[in-house]
Amino acid sequence: MTQSSVSVKICGITTMEAAEAAAEAGAAYLGFISFPKSPRHLTLSKAQELGKSLPQGPARVGVFVNAAEQDILEMIEALDLTHLQFHGHESPEHIRALKDKTGLQTIKALAIADSSDLEKAVPYYKSVDFLLFDAKPPKGSDLPGGNNVSLPWALLRNLKTPLPWFVAGGIHRGNMHEAVHQSHATMIDISSGVESKPGLKDIAKIKALLYEIKQMK
Numbered sequence: 001m002t003q004s005s006v007s008v009k010i011c012g013i014t015t016m017e018a019a020e021a022a023a024e025a026g027a028a029y030l031g032f033i034s035f036p037k038s039p040r041h042l043t044l045s046k047a048q049e050l051g052k053s054l055p056q057g058p059a060r061v062g063v064f065v066n067a068a069e070q071d072i073l074e075m076i077e078a079l080d081l082t083h084l085q086f087h088g089h090e091s092p093e094h095i096r097a098l099k100d101k102t103g104l105q106t107i108k109a110l111a112i113a114d115s116s117d118l119e120k121a122v123p124y125y126k127s128v129d130f131l132l133f134d135a136k137p138p139k140g141s142d143l144p145g146g147n148n149v150s151l152p153w154a155l156l157r158n159l160k161t162p163l164p165w166f167v168a169g170g171i172h173r174g175n176m177h178e179a180v181h182q183s184h185a186t187m188i189d190i191s192s193g194v195e196s197k198p199g200l201k202d203i204a205k206i207k208a209l210l211y212e213i214k215q216m217k
């Protein structure tokens with residue numbers, strides 16, 4: 001298999017078919033949303049069902065928004081998660097405590113509209129393992145992520161941070177080259193861009209996007 005220099009997280013997985021397609025096509029991370037307002041929300045029972053036979057290989061990321069600790073622990077067990085992604089107002093201390101308790105890798109998502117927003121990452125430098133930069137949600141949206149909106153990618157180009165980071169938000173096959181080129185990202189996170197409608201992953205889009213990523217050097 002050709003190795004791309006860009007790692008991909010396919011987020012918002014709700015079916016075994018999507019998980020297998022993403023794993024088979026080379027996704028490095030599979031993301032599972034635990035947020036009831038999301039069209040991609042996985043109930044605990046659905047997560048337990050999926051967790052029984054998820055493909056080996058990709059890391060498994062649980063995505064949480066100001067979630068209760070008990071809910072996080074249950075999802076860790078159901079999906080055998082390797083990473084916890086925090087997409088709400090979780091403090092560095094709270095994430096550090098969850099990391100210490102679970103031993104899992106942690107990702108803090110931050111909403112970025114201009115360069116001043118990048119400062120929001122600094123307090124997390126010593127508490128998390130990865131950063132994830134997403135666009136600010138449109139006014140009135142119920143979701144802090146998964147809105148199919150892009151941030152100004154070039155803002156990330158000269159980012160100086162000690163942590164590895166993902167770029168997320170509104171990335172799809174048609175703009176991923178530009179997203180990578182402008183941001184200099186080595187990890188990208190995609191959800192809406194591989195769906196046929198919110199919450200419904202499109203297997204052909206997953207395969208095509210990951211195939212094209214493999215061709216990138």
Ligand SMILES: O=C(O)c1ccccc1N[C@@H]1O[C@H](COP(=O)(O)O)[C@@H](O)[C@H]1O
Pocket residue numbers: 011012031033035038039040063064065085087109132134143144145146147148149168169170171189190191192193
């Ligand atoms: O996807 C969701 O529904 C979601 C809900 C709550 C928090 C985060 C969510 N998704 C995250 O959003 C980005 C990708 O968004 P896009 O759909 O590609 O624009 C990614 O970090 C997801 O984990």
